[in-house]
Amino acid sequence: MxxxxxxxxxxxxxxxxxxxxxxxxxxxxxxxxxxxxxxxxxxxxxxxxxxxxxxxxxxxxxxxxxxxxxxxxxxxxxxxxxxxxxxxxxxxxxxxxxxxxxxxxxxxxxxxxxxxxxxxxxxxxxxxxxxxxxxxxxxxxxxxxxxxxxxxxxxxxxxxxxxxxxxxxxxxxxxxxxxxxxxxxxxxxxxxxxxxxxxxxxxxxxxxxxPSFAAEGGLPPYWPEAAGEGRKVFAYLKASHRAHGAVLKALLEEGCRVLAYVPEVAAGAMPPVLDERIVYADAPVSLPFALAEADLCVCHAGEATLAQSLLAGVPLLMLPSHTEQFLTARRVAMLGAGYNAALLTPDSDWRAALQPLLSDDSYRNAARAFAARHQGFxxxxxxxxxxxxxxxxxx
CATH class of the missing domain: 3.40.50.2000 (Glycogen Phosphorylase B;)
Structure with a gap:
């Protein structure tokens, strides 16, 4: 030993x-x-x-x-x-x-x-x-x-x-x-x-x-029921990103049902957006289970979340906060499996960024192609x- x-x-x-x-x-x-x-x-x-x-x-x-x-x-x-x-x-x-x-x-x-x-x-x-x-x-x-x-x-x-x-x-x-x-x-x-x-x-x-990540653990996903058949979006965002509230608001305006993990909100901070179509998780969510049901993942292009989303065949809207995340988001955008929103600001048209991800099958097809290449990982x-x-x- x-x-x-x-x-x-x-x-x-x-x-x-x-x-x-x-x-x-x-x-x-x-x-x-x-x-x-x-x-x-x-x-x-x-x-x-x-x-x-x-x-x-x-x-x-x-x-x-x-x-x-x-x-x-x-x-x-x-x-x-x-x-x-x-x-x-x-x-x-x-x-x-x-x-x-x-x-x-x-x-x-x-x-x-x-x-x-x-x-x-x-x-x-x-x-x-x-x-x-x-x-x-x-x-x-x-x-x-x-x-x-x-x-x-x-x-x-x-x-x-x-x-x-x-x-x-x-x-x-x-x-x-x-x-x-x-x-x-x-x-x-x-x-x-x-x-x-x-x-x-x-x-x-x-x-x-x-990629190596700890996939086990986390809360079971719970999706809002009030939005009926709206697209399911899992969002892992930090309040330190200035646009996190604008993104959540745009998702609701697009009729999505949102399950959001915002660490600061989980710790007791006021949610940036209050609506019956968004649920804020009290602790980290089980990503394999959440992404198995999600139509879109919104995150900062952190390695663990991003890799698990692609393995689940789920496209991404990425809000990188630093250089490493920006370079990762750029690689995913080059694959056609997501959108790198690094240049957008809180005042940008986030709905315009979201709509192709929600309606254009090419993003999901690219994510699913990635998942197929690494099937069995x-x-x-x-x-x-x-x-x-x-x-x-x-x-």
């Missing part, structure tokens, strides 16, 4: 914790000891409550980096988390090293956890990464860029990030990274997405395992394969 420590350091939402939960279950089933370190213990508590593994607070960056331009690649994202200067990163690396010294893991697995992987390398610990294409860049290549016209700046940023990481490794006599992408990958990168959803559109010769089988690959590092 080996001790495998799973880490989540950067990024938001429940997708990271859900992926690690599924992987932990597969590793436990194979007789390994598993521990977790999580960026957010509060929001993940309910999701992980039935996981009988120790859950620890991950070392996380708590300071604002001011004066930086909008991030154009992964290097500039981690500039906000200590990678501008070795002096800033030193405390974070020390925190991870102390954690590993106490836990004594045989293998460290990071989910968007570059500093955890760096600390593991500095200690001679074997490491791996799991994650989607956004924070799993192609090895041996320049970091993917999502801004145009600033190529020189991005090259400089990548070099600076790599120099900062290598300065930390030099302090502990560890082997330096040769490429910036290695900071995010560990000894064994496991790419948890499909080619159609891969943020890096030019990736070649990769092994795509498929099994989370349990995929995570068993991931666990087997991780075991190869322990030999």
């Amino acid at each position: 080996s001790h495998i420590h799973l880490c989540w350091e950067l990024g938001g939402g429940l997708g990271h914790a859900g992926r690690l939960k599924m992987l932990a279950q597969a590793l436990l089933a194979r007789g390994h000891r598993v521990t977790l370190s999580l960026r957010d213990l509060m929001s993940t508590h309910a999701l992980l409550a039935d996981s009988d593994v120790p859950k620890l607070q991950a070392p996380v960056w708590l300071h604002d980096a001011v004066g930086l331009p909008p991030s154009g690649n992964l290097a500039e994202i981690v500039f906000h988390c200590g990678y501008l200067e070795p002096a800033a990163l030193r405390g974070m690396v020390a925190g991870w090293r102390d954690l590993f010294a106490v836990l004594q893991p045989d293998l460290v697995v990071g989910d968007f956890a570059p500093t955890a992987l760096l600390a593991a390398r500095s200690m001679g610990l074997r490491s791996a990464s799991v994650g989607n294409g956004f924070f799993s860049p192609p090895p041996g290549q320049p970091l993917p860029a999502w801004q145009q016209g600033v190529e020189a700046r991005l090259i400089s940023s990548e070099a600076r990030m790599l120099a900062t990481a290598n300065a930390m490794l030099a302090e502990f006599g560890a082997q330096p990274y040769q490429h910036a992408a290695e900071v995010f990958l560990g000894d064994l990168p496991l790419l948890c997405t499909w080619p159609e959803l891969d943020h890096c559109e030019l990736r070649c010769d990769a092994e795509w395992f498929g 099994s989370q349990q089988q995929m995570n068993a394969v991931l666990a087997e690959r991780l075991e190869h590092l322990l030999v």
Whole structure:
């Protein structure tokens, strides 16, 4: 039996914790000891409550980096988390090293956890990464860029990030990274997405395992009955998105029956729209059951919700809130299985955006074609394969 420590350091939402939960279950089933370190213990508590593994607070960056331009690649994202200067990163690396010294893991697995992987390398610990294409860049290549016209700046940023990481490794006599992408990958990168959803559109010769998410659990869906035969729409929206109320209002104006999970409303906030044709869930909803009945899914293009919607053959209206979600939404729009509403504002004509999704069969046909291509996909089988690959590092 080996001790495998799973880490989540950067990024938001429940997708990271859900992926690690599924992987932990597969590793436990194979007789390994598993521990977790999580960026957010509060929001993940309910999701992980039935996981009988120790859950620890991950070392996380708590300071604002001011004066930086909008991030154009992964290097500039981690500039906000200590990678501008070795002096800033030193405390974070020390925190991870102390954690590993106490836990004594045989293998460290990071989910968007570059500093955890760096600390593991500095200690001679074997490491791996799991994650989607956004924070799993192609090895041996320049970091993917999502801004145009600033190529020189991005090259400089990548070099600076790599120099900062290598300065930390030099302090502990560890082997330096040769490429910036290695900071995010560990000894064994496991790419948890499909080619159609891969943020890096030019990736070649990769092994795509498929998205990993925790599909079980959640409330049974309950649809409003007052709207009769109106289309059923499942909406997972956050109040932090300025247009969430405008979208719900437009759905009602289109005669839809809406089942909405808005975390802030579930926590006691006032609903943005009150109507007998909309039900607000008190807790996360069982997506497999809700999407089995839905005609449309409205979400922020988070990986878990989006993947499950496509596997159910349900088209999407996507309201991305940050770069990773925008790139995912763009990929789905390219497939013809949804509409990327990133450029719309609260004052936009949301009914005009919704009407084709509700009436044009091409969107549903594209979503169903996606589902057919991946028919038979099994989370349990995929995570068993991931666990087997991780075991190869322990030999």
